[in-house]
Amino acid sequence: MATIKVKQVRSAIGRTKTQKRTLEALGLKKLHQVVEHEATPSILGMIAAVSHLLEVQK
Numbered sequence: 277m278a279t280i281k282v283k284q285v286r287s288a289i290g291r292t293k294t295q296k297r298t299l300e301a302l303g304l305k306k307l308h309q310v311v312e313h314e315a316t317p318s319i320l321g322m323i324a325a326v327s328h329l330l331e332v333q334k
Contacts, residue, residue, distance in 0.1 A: 281333040282323060283310045291329070298326050 284304040288296050302322055303311040310333075313319045323332060 283331045285331045286329040
């Protein structure tokens with residue numbers, strides 16, 4: 277599978293607990309932090325759930 281880079285571009289302040297936990301599960305703790313993941317269905321689902329807070333690069 278391909279790897280994708282995910283960057284957090286918006287703050288988690290004021291978001292629901294589920295959205296905050298999803299960001300933590302993706303390994304994102306700070307703004308403008310970039311992490312790399314395999315493009316598995318579970319990772320893509322997490323990215324879709326908080327896509328308004330993220331920027332996805334291939």
